[in-house]
Amino acid sequence: MIDPRFPARLLEDLSQQRSTEGPRTRLNIDRHGDESEELPPGLVPFARDGGGGVWYLDVEDCLKKGVGAIFYLHMSEVYGDTRYIAASYDELLQRVAEGLHPRDMPTFDELASRQAPKSVRVPGIEGLVDVERVHASTGRPAVVTVHDNARCEGGFVARAGTSVYMTDAGRIQFVTLAERAVVDGIPCAGDTVLALHPKTGRPLRFTPAEPIVVDGLPLAPFHEVMVEDPIYAPSVSGMLARDHDVEGLPLAAGTQVRLLRGKLDQGTLRADANVAGTLLPAGTWFELLSGTLYRTRPPAT
Template structure:
């Protein structure tokens, strides 16, 4: 349904449909859906064909003036929003002159223009440089500690490496300076730890001890991912020993990715994989349940 609060020229263009193109971007006019979860109160009126959408702020929610135009890609969040033009007419003019949405700074970039250095932030001991700020909350989004820094959660962040924080201040990505026990998981030092931004649960890490995930015996000192509805669709890691997975006899040392179906593996015995008889020692990869060539034949990994 076309919003009657749209300006007359936009209403006219929407009634005709079609596209408006400039040298570097295109507006496919279409009142196609509801407002974005990240931009409540803003009404979409066009798409770019690549997952991006233009929104009209009909009630001046973002305080750039009623009728201001904003751009946000469907895979991005509030901080990635870009103010494009003060009116629809101004947007058309800028598009005709060669504007691309990413020419304009995001809200996070604007908020980070004067990010402080040599400062302290909650949850991290010692001095840090703030590299990026969440426009939504005004809190640090990325910081770099000057020295190895103990963090809330009991682990130590490596000096000079970025630490990423959620909009609410929880560390969710960090390079560990040394071994750490995180939510009961023994993690190796020197590796990246990705934690759930809300719960702190480790979702991607390198364990320093053997562990079992989703029934799979996984080896230490190889990166592991834990399935999560939002962040990781599959479990991955290296099998600590010979193990049957989805009815297939896989060899210890196999790097494995698994969700509802198996994506890859190395056979320790002859088996039928996706309808093909394969000998022991074959490493295979599946795409949508179909074997992808070339198959690698040889001894199973040690």
């Protein structure tokens, strides 16, 4: 978008849709860039780099680097991945011409983590930890290493010497279990990875210590289960505990299976079957894409 608070040179480049390219990055002028939900409204987008990265100009000094300061954030990243690039648009053009790449500059999280404390206690984890990374947005730990086996909020125990990942709200999101634990009613095996939904605490990645049924799939113990993105692209995958039919297809015990948005996405046949209009022999692994046979792997010989 064109903002009257932009400096004169940027307003001219925007009106002419004049893009700039340096040895290592580009400024593709974009008059209609979407504002980021991660950054304050005073950070106004004015260009893209052609790879998903967006250049922003701070018209209100929201981030305290001065009015007109330039920041960079990829569309897939969050606030802590923001990078301060230059004090002005003129300085940005000069630095791009000299070979600047935005990834050369530290992120907000990296800057906040430079003085991360060691041998401290943090909420939600018993015992001492070393803070490895900090959320710039809240100042809370993002990644810590536990000194000894440490009981965590939620009742499970983190294995000594491993990293625990935490959200910017202070919730544990990723941990290596030191011992068996029951999490949200699911018995999880010790010495395995546990990933939790950042808001609900629901296990998204775990290794069950007992047979379990997830979305109608009978899954085997001691094989990792993945329950991914339960909102936008819900899926579940794991090892079948026994022969099981899904959508009329005979699937084999002891093989990987996956449902995507409640529909069969991949599996291995235990008997000959017609899969999306193609007859496949027993033992064939297949993958579907929008209900169409995408690829197959013949039975092992």
